[in-house]
Amino acid sequence: MSLTSSWQTWALLSAVFAALTAIFAKVGVENVNSDLATFIRTIVVIVTLGFLLAVTGQFQAPGTISGRTYLFLFLSGLGTGASWLCYFRALKLGEAAKVAPIDKLSVVLVAIFGVLFLGEKLTAVPGIRHTHTYFALEETKSGGWLPIKAPRKESPARRMRRET
Numbered sequence: 015m016s017l018t019s020s021w022q023t024w025a026l027l028s029a030v031f032a033a034l035t036a037i038f039a040k041v042g043v044e045n046v047n048s049d050l051a052t053f054i055r056t057i058v059v060i061v062t063l064g065f066l067l068a069v070t071g072q073f074q075a076p077g078t079i080s081g082r083t084y085l086f087l088f089l090s091g092l093g094t095g096a097s098w099l100c101y102f103r104a105l106k107l108g109e110a111a112k113v114a115p116i117d118k119l120s121v122v123l124v125a126i127f128g129v130l131f132l133g134e135k136l137t138a139v140p141g142i143r144h145t146h147t148y149f150a151l152e153e154t155k156s157g158g159w160l161p162i163k164a165p166r167k168e169s170p171a172r173r174m175r176r177e178t
Contacts, residue, residue: 033114039102040110048102055098 017023043051067073097120104113128134 036105036110036114036117040105040113043102043106048106049099051106052095052098052102055102056095 039051039055042055046054101113101117104117125136129136
């Protein structure tokens with residue numbers, strides 16, 4: 015399997031670009047209304063994707079797309095727009111290092127919504143070792159957020175070995 019056909023590669027690239035988006039957007043909203051900044055960003059996305067589709071020949075005749083597909087893409091577009099408006103407003107008001115981790119709560123919500131609405135099952139990601147270690151975010155005195163590792167529960171067998 016090539017890197018370009020691996021969902022893990024695309025997911026990692028998505029994370030990198032999302033991180034860059036937060037930094038670029040924070041600077042971009044400094045001297046402009048956050049809703050206007052979102053509109054400008056949307057135009058850039060539309061032009062870029064239109065160019066990509068034209069160059070790669072991936073346009074599809076509108077009549078070949080089902081009504082159900084249009085409905086859910088429309089709903090997805092509304093969700094995207096609402097998310098972007100909220101995100102840019104948060105960046106206008108707060109620091110990127112504080113806004114982005116809260117925004118990424120969407121990762122947890124996607125997992126929950128996937129189970130509830132799509133019937134998906136949660137499993138460990140292949141290639142990532144499952145450790146039963148949980149992380150949380152702790153607010154620092156300066157107002158930033160740091161990851162903290164929850165203490166690991168000791169198994170009864172390990173406790174017995176340690177005590178003997």
